[in-house]
Amino acid sequence: MNVDRLLRKWRVMFLLIVIALSVYQLRPWAGLNLHWGFDIQGGSRIILRPTNQSVSLEDVTSVLQNRLNVYGLRDIRVRGASDLQSSLVVVEAAGLSEEDVQSLLASEGFFEGKINNVTIFTGDDVRVDKAGIRLQKKGNFYSYSIPVMLSPEAARKFAKATEALFPTGSGYLDKTLDLFIDGQPIDSLQISSDLRGREVPNAQVTGGAETRDEAVKRLNRMTAILMTGSIPTKLEIESIQRVSPILGSEFLRTTAIAALVAAALVAAVLYARYRNPDVVGAILFMSLSELIITLGVASFINWELDLSAIAGLVIAIGTGVDQEIIMTDEILRGGSGKQRTKEAMFVIMATFGTMMAAMLPLAWIGAGAVRGFAVTTGIGIAVGYLVTRPSYLAALDELV
């Protein structure tokens, strides 16, 4: 084996560059930049069906997500999905028990506005006029306004409460309107002096920030909060799946050990057949590269790795070994190199096409239950077809 000549092949160089990029993306020195699925981290997947199917799924998911964020829960994914019959909401909460999630989804998210500790309105009194929401730039400041309509009852309470307040010099009253969710304070708004003692049927909730992104974030959060009391539909639990964290990590650990043992056994089979440590080493190196690159791609697109995705990864790598065996035998048989290469690549292309065709429709069934498997397998075989197989073929000349 001539390492120097090996490194001069551009396909081998390309492989090494892609590996380097993947390692950089994965940051193994900072604890692997990967998003593990709920069945590995431990946690739950809950599928909810809106009883009123005509509401916008986006409204429901954004409200739920915002609501969960308001509660300070970050590691929760809420997404819309659909099966053949209806639209669904999928909540994946890694690292949380299903009881926690259930109590949050079932909890009211009770919204209150208070002045001087007197309740002026609750979520039921407020209707957000979504079409009227504005975001403007004023100088160096981005400000938003959300028009809301108050119930007559709330308007009366507002008039009564502001009667007793005093204007300060800055054009606002001396007390603020404080907003709460389930008794937790979330925001305080200043009240313009000219509203004092008036029965205002509609109001503007305003706020802002110095950057546009931050202002949009605050606007969305406020809209979500204002709408939380009025999620447009009831949600029914369709499916619950829960995995305890101890088991999840045990699944991952034992599967990783199994993969190592599998690699050792495959190495033994390959050595028994070829009696050439360079070939065995190269095939194992290609498998390792596929693992690293596929994980790198998964990390780059922020793909969640659940157990079925891990299974897909292992299968894609196994397929790779099979194809490298075909290539090795073609080259070992000698003869016209070009022709042999063409034949080996033909087999590989046919397998690649068939597997992609098999995986594609899988991604859509059951609200994405096996999407992890389908997508990871797809990435794995694509990496094999585009990166590792061509470089193995290029390297083979130097190895045998």
Added chain:
Amino acid sequence: MLYERFYAWYSKNYRALILIPAIVFLSAAFIFYNNWQAAGEFFPKDIDLSGGTVVSVYTSVVPEGVKERFESRGFSFREIHSYETGELIAVSIEAGPGFSPQEVALLVNSSFPGKEYDMKSVGPAMGESFMRGATRSVVWAFLLMGVILALIFRQPIVAFTVILSGFLNVFEAAAYMTLLGVKLAPHTIGALLMLMGWSVDSEVLFDTKILKEIEGDPKRRAVGAMKTAMTMSMSIFASLSALYFISASPLIKEMVIVLLLGSFFDIINTWFQSLSMVLWYTEGRK
């Protein structure tokens, strides 16, 4: 020596070998027929597809009366023992789609206080639409694979044998997995479709060897390619067995069972059916 004897035997008998895949196919069809007679469906379905609740409680003791408590409510109660030591490692409780998951969880919590458990619950409507979606995606997958294979191999005989042998792998693995207690579920459907892709590579290898190359006797080229195919199968079996025995995840174990079955049937269908048919076809053309 051995190789020459095998070659002599093989060239004389390859036509008769088609009988083996035929018998395997009939046995698989018989399993499906039996399932249909016994339960009115070809596959026992996992709760993802049928609806219901499954709880696995990780415990080494079952308190007195607990089993009866579950069974009296119409839940199934099964003990899972370790393969190596025979110790009780878990119990699996299954409830039909008529029970709410909260109801089941409550009973589990009170019967096994403080024990770790996994739970999966699927509403009946959800299960039904899962099933329909799964059927649809399998049909799509087969159509797509057929189109791609037909495009890749312009020769109809090749496209036909590849698709036939891939289909037989899936069909037979699906039948035999029900014998081993593996139910139809999204992940086992995934593994079954995967088999189609797997069966293609050794298939294509043989067909290219026999049809595209010209030098020498096609039977000898076929026997030569068997060595490659054997190495491939050995490495597949080695890695799948490691996964089966070491991984603790039931999901991965079930997928591995399906893939092991499929790889086994792949050898039978590729070597004895597809290979024989293509050889027969080339010999006939001469």
